[in-house]
Amino acid sequence: MASNRLPLLPKPNPLFNRPSSSQHHNHNHKRQLSGSEALISKTLIGVLSHHSLDRSKCGQLLPVLSPQSFDRVFSANSVIVNPRTALEFFHFAAESQGFRFSVGAYCGLIRILLGKNLVAPARLVLIRLIDGKLKALFENEKNCDRHIAIARAIAESGVGEGDFGGAIDLVVHVYCTQFRGLGLGFGFEVFRFFAGRNLFPSLRTCNLLLSSLVKANELEKSYEVFSLMCRVGVSLDVVSFSTAINAFCKGGRIEDARRLFARMEELGLSPNVVTYNTIIHGLCKEGCLDEAFRFKAKMMENRLAPSVVTYGVLVNGLVRLEKFEDAKRVLEEMLAEGIVPNEIVYNALIDGYCKVGNIEEACRVRDHMVSKGMHPNSATYNSIIQGLLKAGQMEQAEQLLEDVLSCGFRLNTGIFNSILHWLCQKSRLNSAVRLCREMLLRNLRPNDGILTVLLRGLCKERKHTEATEIWFKLSEKGFAANTITSNALIHGLCESGNAQEAVRIVKEMLEKGMPLDEITYNTLISKCCKDGKVEEGFQLKHDMTKQGLKPDLYTYSALVHGLCSTSKLEEAFKLWNEVKRDGLVPDILMYSVMIHGFCNAGKLEEGESLLNELVNQKLEPNSVAYNSLIGGYCRNGKMMDVFRLLNEMRSKGIMPTDVTYSVLIHGACVIGEVEVARDFLDGMRKDGLLPNVFCYTALIGGFCKLGQMVQARNVLQEMFSYAVAPNKITYTIMIDGYCKMGELGKLLSF
Known part of the structure; x- marks a missing residue:
């Protein structure tokens, strides 16, 4: 039995394959060639019109058949082609012989299949043609033009028994449903291409495209589609108008929505509940509450009962304007009409009260909601907790958060971050760690700034294990901490003597491609130098340069300090001069480090010379530089110099x-x-x-x-x-x- 599936096509053969005898060019041969073409055509027609595929004949036919020859015969004889046989022929030729059909041939096949109501195989051919699994021949091979090339081929695929309108419907429908990621834009362009040729899909397909564009917030495109539908006289229905009214309301074009509603009535179309709800929602969004209520009254005059959606929209509109008493009256009217408010209606009221800080009333509405047999949901608790946070009732927000989490509700990331920040401010780090873990379990990412504060706080409290655990858990979840946060942790670990953990984090950063900056390297270099591992410090400086980062004064100050601390004063002074040669101007920190090095080595004259130099450089000396010199003179018993420096300090305003x-x-x-x-x-x-x-x-x-x-x-x-x-x-x-x-x-x- 012939298969309805088309395979992934292999590499195609050349466009033309002729017998070797075709190399001769005499007159008799031309007549013979014409006869060969007639024979090929007759054989092809016989194969395609038969109720089953003769694979033996196909094997003889395909080596002497070109895509152009096939197109001519296929198009001219589409009426007598057996659609199932044709489908199997395409399958066999592409898979077994590597034959490449033109895009026009595939579109012709689609139309023939549709003509016999074989929609499923026609749809599959089109999908594979669009996604490129069928290696069809296109005049323009650029992917960006592929959708237009297919539309053009559909439009030019000839006449006959093929369902032409159905083919257009299918193309637009497939782009709107099967390829939503790229399809709406392409679907719109294909629709516009067909419209330019005065070809339109059915009203149902037009409405599908219009609705899809509105849902995707492609409002400008939806306006153009509706305009084209109106321009060519497509018989619009209530769905068309309701969808267009929704588009105008979403885009803030409320006046256009009003006009469209009136036009709809002029054409004798009766707006339904959806139409009224749409325009009422648009009016409420624009703050036109009086007019929204007039539309509700008109709706009831036309014997359309307002739905729970109607009332919900009105309640939400009133709440946004802080008209809570009016909103309560609408709620009472709902109940009187036998319409039970849903969670959306109650949540609108609760959210409104929370936004104005009336948490007590919000909780009363929640209790009323529960008494009516409804359960508060995530939206309910998001509103109440946010209200508590806004009112500064942090303890209550924290307690409610714990209760809500134990019930399995989902809360937004902002709530977690607000409470996490508050816990850090209150130095409740154990609670902050628990909440951070809860966030990560729920695949929520804490705010970068809060993470930095938390990890820094944990390091200060010597809770390095917890800080490191959070950092690695972030990395594991794909929420890699940013460089500032990572630097805060690396610094905390280095300060506490956990250099190995700091190195482990840096290795993880490098493996995951996370950026390191000058601060990262400077922190590690400083730690190495403080620990007397100056060679490792210089290696890190080398690595830093390889990463395209430029060592700064802090880098050199740490290295100079390391050299001085290990009694390598000569190398330190050499590095000092190198800094100057590189165009860097030593700052007060670097001068202080070098002065301290000279003084520790007993070279007080050189130390004081540097102190004078920094003054000449218009730098303000600090107590650190003076302390080093004073200590040196004290140790050498030169108390006169000590008192001189003390007086000098005071004269410069340095206490x-x-x-x-x-x-x-x-x-x-x-x-x-x-x-x-x-x-x-x-x-x-x-x-x-x-x-x-x-x-x-x-x-x-x-x-x-x-x-x-x-x-x-x-x-x-x-x-x-x-x-x-x-x-x-x-x-x-x-x-x-x-x-x-x-x-x-x-x-x-x-």
């Missing part, structure tokens, strides 16, 4: 910090100047600073070193009086001092 005083006290004690250190401690209070445990411990260490245990004990008592708790180092120094003095008994008084 000493607790770090400055810690350095001064420690430096003075190192060289045995404990009374000077004591004066520094007193001076600290005069500057409004509270001495910390480090200042007190340094002073205690100075007294213990000189064997002045009474004074050391007095400083310890002073610490207690100022509620400064000693640390292990403080007690260790005291114990060591008593031991050296042989006063072990006094340890018992601790």
Whole structure:
């Protein structure tokens, strides 16, 4: 039995295949060739008109048949062609012989099939022709013109018993239903092509295209389709007008909708409930409530009962204008008419009350809804929770959210994000983590900014495991965190000493093609340098450059700091000069790092030279740069230089910090100047600073070193009086001092 299916066509043969004898060009041969063509034509007609396909004859015929020859014979004899045999012939020729039919031949086949009411195989041929599975010959092979080429072939596929209108219907219908992704635009263009030739599909198909365009919000196209339908005198029905009125209402063209409604009545067409609901909805959307109610009255005059949709539209319109009492009256009218409001009507009221902050009334409507046997749905709870959030009732919103989630309702992402943000603000990080996990389980993506705040907060609270888990879960769900969020986590991990976890995240980012920026690399470089892994820091700088990112001053400052910390001052200064050669101007941070490096190495002159240089560069020195120099001079016993720098700081408006005083006290004690250190401690209070445990411990260490245990004990008592708790180092120094003095008994008084 012949198959109704057309296969995927293999690679076609050349357009013409002639016997070798056709190479001769004498007069007798021309007559013979003409005879051959007649024989080919006769054989082809015989094959196509027979009730079953003779594959043996096909095998002899196809090698000497060209697509052009086939088109001529097929078109001229379409009336006598057996449609099922023709379908099987196309199938056999394409699959077994690689024969490429023209698009016109396929369209001719479609029309022949439709003429015999073989709609299913005709539709399948058209679908495969459109999606390219049939390797047809097109005059223009560009894909963008394929739909027009098919339409043109349908229009030019000849006359006969083929159903011409049915073919046009089928083309438009297939584009509107089978290829919705690209079909509406193509369906519209095909319709316009046919209209340009004064060819139109049936009213039903026109209405389908019109409705599809309106649903897809292709309003301008829908206006043009309706205009073409009117222009050529297509007998429009109620569906046509209702759909067009809906299009005008959706597009805010309410005046056009009014005119169309009036025109419909002039033509003797009676608007139905859908028509009235459509224009009432359009009027409500534009705030024309009085006119909307007039249309409702007119509807009832014409013995059309308003539906639940009618009342729902009116309630929604009144609520939007905050006319809640009128909305309640409409609700009462519904009930009096025996129409039970649905969830949409109740939700409109609930949403309206929530938007004006009347949560209490919204909850009353919800309770009334439940008493009528209806269950609140996701829309109900979305409105109430959003109302609570807007009113600042965050605890109630959080509680309701938990209750709603336990019932399996879907809530919008905005609600989750609002509560998640509030939980982060309140430092309720455990609750925030639970909610974030709930979002991810529901395939909802938290807001980038909130994610950044959450992960940063978790890192500060040393909850790195939870932070890392959320980051990887986002990646697993395809919701990859952005670079800012990832950087916040990487920074938090590096700060807490979890460098390996930070590296794992960076590797995941690289594997998933997620972008890294300068901050990502700088964070890692800084961590490596702080840990003394300067070589790894330089390798990261190299990787950074390979990624097309340019090292900045922060990058170089971290590397200089790393080199100075590992006593590689010469290399640090070399890198410092390299920065200048590259056209970068060192900032105050980089100067401070380099000054600190010189001072730690005892090269105070070079350090002060850099301090003077930064002043000459019009940079404002800070306490960090001065603290490094002051510490260096203290350790070398050059107290005159220390006081000089202190005075210089004050003259520039830079007040000493607790770090400055810690350095001064420690430096003075190192060289045995404990009374000077004591004066520094007193001076600290005069500057409004509270001495910390480090200042007190340094002073205690100075007294213990000189064997002045009474004074050391007095400083310890002073610490207690100022509620400064000693640390292990403080007690260790005291114990060591008593031991050296042989006063072990006094340890018992601790």
